[in-house]
Amino acid sequence: MISRHHSVFFKLHAFFFLALIILTLLFTSALSEQEHQRFRLLTHRSMELSQTLEMLKNHSCDNQNRLLARAGFQEIPHLDSKAKHVTLPAPMEQKLQSNQLHVQIYQDNEGFIYALIRNHCTMFYRDTAEGATYYFVWMLFFTLFGGLVSMYVLLWRNLLPLKQLFNQIQLYGEGKELTISPNNGKDEIALISNALSNALEKQHRLKTSRELFLRNMMHELKTPITKGKLIVELETPSPNITLLGKLFSRMENLIHQMAQIEKMHAFALNPKKVKLRTLLNTAMDNLLLEDQKVSLLGGEELINADPSLLTSALQNLIDNAYRHATTFPIEITYSSKKICITNSGEPLKRPVEEALQAFVTERGEGGLGLGLYIAQSVCELHNFHLNYTYEAGNHTFCIEF
Amino acid sequence: MIKILLIEDDIEIADLLTQYLSRYQMEVISYTHPKSALNSLSIESYDLVLLDLTLPDMDGLDVCKILRERSSIPIIISSARSDLGDKVIALELGADDYLPKPYEPRELVARIQSLLRRVNGKTLQTSTETFRVEENGILKEGELLPLTRAEFELLSLLLKHRGQIISRDFIANNVESIQWESSERSIDVLISRIRQKIESNPKHPTLIRSIRGMGYQFIK
Numbered sequence: 001m002i003s004r005h006h007s008v009f010f011k012l013h014a015f016f017f018l019a020l021i022i023l024t025l026l027f028t029s030a031l032s033e034q035e036h037q038r039f040r041l042l043t044h045r046s047m048e049l050s051q052t053l054e055m056l057k058n059h060s061c062d063n064q065n066r067l068l069a070r071a072g073f074q075e076i077p078h079l080d081s082k083a084k085h086v087t088l089p090a091p092m093e094q095k096l097q098s099n100q101l102h103v104q105i106y107q108d109n110e111g112f113i114y115a116l117i118r119n120h121c122t123m124f125y126r127d128t129a130e131g132a133t134y135y136f137v138w139m140l141f142f143t144l145f146g147g148l149v150s151m152y153v154l155l156w157r158n159l160l161p162l163k164q165l166f167n168q169i170q171l172y173g174e175g176k177e178l179t180i181s182p183n184n185g186k187d188e189i190a191l192i193s194n195a196l197s198n199a200l201e202k203q204h205r206l207k208t209s210r211e212l213f214l215r216n217m218m219h220e221l222k223t224p225i226t227k228g229k230l231i232v233e234l235e236t237p238s239p240n241i242t243l244l245g246k247l248f249s250r251m252e253n254l255i256h257q258m259a260q261i262e263k264m265h266a267f268a269l270n271p272k273k274v275k276l277r278t279l280l281n282t283a284m285d286n287l288l289l290e291d292q293k294v295s296l297l298g299g300e301e302l303i304n305a306d307p308s309l310l311t312s313a314l315q316n317l318i319d320n321a322y323r324h325a326t327t328f329p330i331e332i333t334y335s336s337k338k339i340c341i342t343n344s345g346e347p348l349k350r351p352v353e354e355a356l357q358a359f360v361t362e363r364g365e366g367g368l369g370l371g372l373y374i375a376q377s378v379c380e381l382h383n384f385h386l387n388y389t390y391e392a393g394n395h396t397f398c399i400e401f
Numbered sequence: 402m403i404k405i406l407l408i409e410d411d412i413e414i415a416d417l418l419t420q421y422l423s424r425y426q427m428e429v430i431s432y433t434h435p436k437s438a439l440n441s442l443s444i445e446s447y448d449l450v451l452l453d454l455t456l457p458d459m460d461g462l463d464v465c466k467i468l469r470e471r472s473s474i475p476i477i478i479s480s481a482r483s484d485l486g487d488k489v490i491a492l493e494l495g496a497d498d499y500l501p502k503p504y505e506p507r508e509l510v511a512r513i514q515s516l517l518r519r520v521n522g523k524t525l526q527t528s529t530e531t532f533r534v535e536e537n538g539i540l541k542e543g544e545l546l547p548l549t550r551a552e553f554e555l556l557s558l559l560l561k562h563r564g565q566i567i568s569r570d571f572i573a574n575n576v577e578s579i580q581w582e583s584s585e586r587s588i589d590v591l592i593s594r595i596r597q598k599i600e601s602n603p604k605h606p607t608l609i610r611s612i613r614g615m616g617y618q619f620i621k
Contacts, residue, residue: 219482225502233421
């Protein structure tokens, strides 16, 4: 399972939220700056209005109105009751006061209104040049926000096939049927997903064909052995017939073990919780071992493993121990962490690494040299470790879970 | 003599098995084609079917299914297909035993004998009565029935094929005491005598039913 911090999806979410926070901060800062600019502008326009009126005091009424209109001011008779008073920040108010200017600023739906107090009279002027609300920052914010969310959704959708592919590969690894539908995307992930799906499908077809081949081969090999065994039984007993019988049995054993190896690699592991004692008892039953030849020490431990394969590994190890033992019983100790099979005997004639290879046998006849190889392969498939020690005349093979 | 129906596509194995099993007083009638084998079941009575799974035209598992639908004859499947799936399906479909190839021939004999012992010594429970077929006679509710040789053979045959409708030809073919030249009337007489001995009301038989134009049926 992918840890949260290593997941591409986690990184994508983190990136999106970080970008969202930065965008919000920038927007707040831009809004604050815009407000500040507006107050400066209102102060400036108040001063401009006052100066214009001062300059026009000797002009005719018509001329005064025309020049005021050119400067962007229009005199209005009274203030609308809905207009709201705008409080300027202290530095701006001080600036107006230092210029002996007594002005109140209001805002209604149409813009700003300056209430100019001169000689105990209050005159109202609407600012026709300024006062529009600046929506640029808001538009920019929403455009960027929309773009960010769209990119996030797009990336998330593009990455989604990776998740599906991961699930499919996991299911395939567990030996389940593939149900991959082609991805119609044109990006790299879709291409990788499709290429991997094709490869898995090809692999699946190969596996199916291998299983079919294995089944047919086994069938074709087993039938002549059945005939051979029947002929041996029908013939009058003689040393040659006995030898022929042994040869057929050996061939059957070889086919059985080869089939086990092939199945091990061709079929998926089917792990489940099983009792170690049950597996050991099955292995001993298959070997037709007498109870007094084996000493079992352990409880009712459960282990997560493919019962059929682990039984086969244990069977081979017990069979090996039994055939090489010089004294009985052979000892099997087990716990939830490991299982050890110990037998007395002469030291190995070759390094254990060599003995674990296929078709390497200690005896001149009888053994096929596949038992330890099967045990080792089963352990590798389960990620278990097969250890060997030889101490005080005792061989010990341990499977560590 | 035990009569075995062998359904096997490999003629060599069929010949070898015929020779080998004859040593153990087992008569093997072999068929390579499953349809012919199924047809023969309506003419001949067998003690057991030995069935291979890889057959021409029809899969052995389908043959097993058909066999079990038609009769309760013991079935041993012997095949080189040793997949766990095949074994489970075969046993689920009604096979009594599964012996993967290559087997020890003596193991096959032992399994046949063991299965027949189980089947022949089995108590047969109908809806109202209990019968037990033994070598020396037939027990009804634990009491030995006073049967003649021909009655014993005929009742054994009916019990063996209980639930099946068996024709008079089939009876004439498979009951040694009934000769080919015997008229159909003699079979009806035998049935009537058996009814007198096993039915609570022979005039209204509930165990052995007459099927007009077809034959007789021992109820399951």
